[in-house]
Amino acid sequence: MSNLRLHFLGTGGGRFVMVSQTRRTGGLRIIHDDVQIHIDPGPGALVFSNWAGLSPQRLNAVIVTHCHPDHYGDAEVFIEAMSHGTKQRRGIIAAPRSVLYGSETCGPSISAYHQKLVESVELLRSNASLHIGNLKITAVEARHSDPDTVGLRIETPSLGSVGYTSDTGYFPELGGLYRDLRLLILCTMRPRSQPLEFHLSTDEALEVIRAAQPKCAVLTHFGMMMLKVNPETEAKYLEDETGVPTISARDGLEIALNKSIEASGPGKKAPPRIIET
Ligand SMILES: [Zn+2]
Numbered sequence: 001m002s003n004l005r006l007h008f009l010g011t012g013g014g015r016f017v018m019v020s021q022t023r024r025t026g027g028l029r030i031i032h033d034d035v036q037i038h039i040d041p042g043p044g045a046l047v048f049s050n051w052a053g054l055s056p057q058r059l060n061a062v063i064v065t066h067c068h069p070d071h072y073g074d075a076e077v078f079i080e081a082m083s084h085g086t087k088q089r090r091g092i093i094a095a096p097r098s099v100l101y102g103s104e105t106c107g108p109s110i111s112a113y114h115q116k117l118v119e120s121v122e123l124l125r126s127n128a129s130l131h132i133g134n135l136k137i138t139a140v141e142a143r144h145s146d147p148d149t150v151g152l153r154i155e156t157p158s159l160g161s162v163g164y165t166s167d168t169g170y171f172p173e174l175g176g177l178y179r180d181l182r183l184l185i186l187c188t189m190r191p192r193s194q195p196l197e198f199h200l201s202t203d204e205a206l207e208v209i210r211a212a213q214p215k216c217a218v219l220t221h222f223g224m225m226m227l228k229v230n231p232e233t234e235a236k237y238l239e240d241e242t243g244v245p246t247i248s249a250r251d252g253l254e255i256a257l258n259k260s261i262e263a264s265g266p267g268k269k270a271p272p273r274i275i276e277t
């Protein structure tokens with residue numbers, strides 16, 4: 001039986017949370033059987049990955065969804081780890097144009113030197129897919145201040161699919177791009193009534209969850225205003241409004257997808273939440 005685990009090594013987003021580390025910005029580790037992928041390794045990814053016992057040397061791929069430092073800060077050190085101290089051409093980098101080559105607005109954020117250390121470099125753009133192990137990863141349209149930003153759909157052979165919006169502004173088609181998922185992770189930077197261009201607020205997350213109808217939604221990538229009102233309150237509001245079980249991620253949260261979805265941590269004391277799907 002396959003096993004899919006997601007480790008939230010960081011749940012903070014935006015400049016002020018990143019520089020103050022009010023929440024960590026280490027991104028998300030996905031482990032499917034023996035394949036390990038790190039998505040958006042912001043500052044702290046290296047430290048908290050090792051701290052969580054998830055050696056970056058075991059990575060098979062690093063995915064960076066766009067060219068902002070809360071998403072790419074530790075990408076190059078992860079690539080050095082993945083290539084076993086640069087001794088072996090190993091692993092995959094998947095990222096959009098801005099991250100790999102630079103664009104009119106930003107980047108590149110992974111040097112040409114680091115791109116030569118890996119086995120393959122994959123360009124992410126909307127609707128393009130790649131395979132990592134037996135996971136199929138498809139880039140999804142996002143509308144962000146880095147116009148090359150992509151969200152992700154990650155399809156497993158037997159455990160369903162997981163979506164990750166990355167940073168994006170709301171647009172009416174957004175929810176429809178994330179249908180048929182077991183788990184949808186939404187970068188929800190702002191709380192209700194506090195919208196910000198190019199990011200999702202709780203009000204917009206509501207529209208996305210309503211349209212996408214995942215079995216479970218997870219809010220993450222919180223900005224200062226969100227942390228002030230408490231993301232747990234916003235998650236409960238979304239769950240009440242949509243009927244979709246909604247979890248507010250915390251640093252160290254682990255979610256396992258098996259027959260059910262089980263959210264546990266941080267630490268052993270927090271009782272796990274089991275969502276039957
Ligand atoms: Zn961000």
Ligand SMILES: [Zn+2]
Pocket residue numbers: 066068144167
């Ligand atoms: Zn961003």
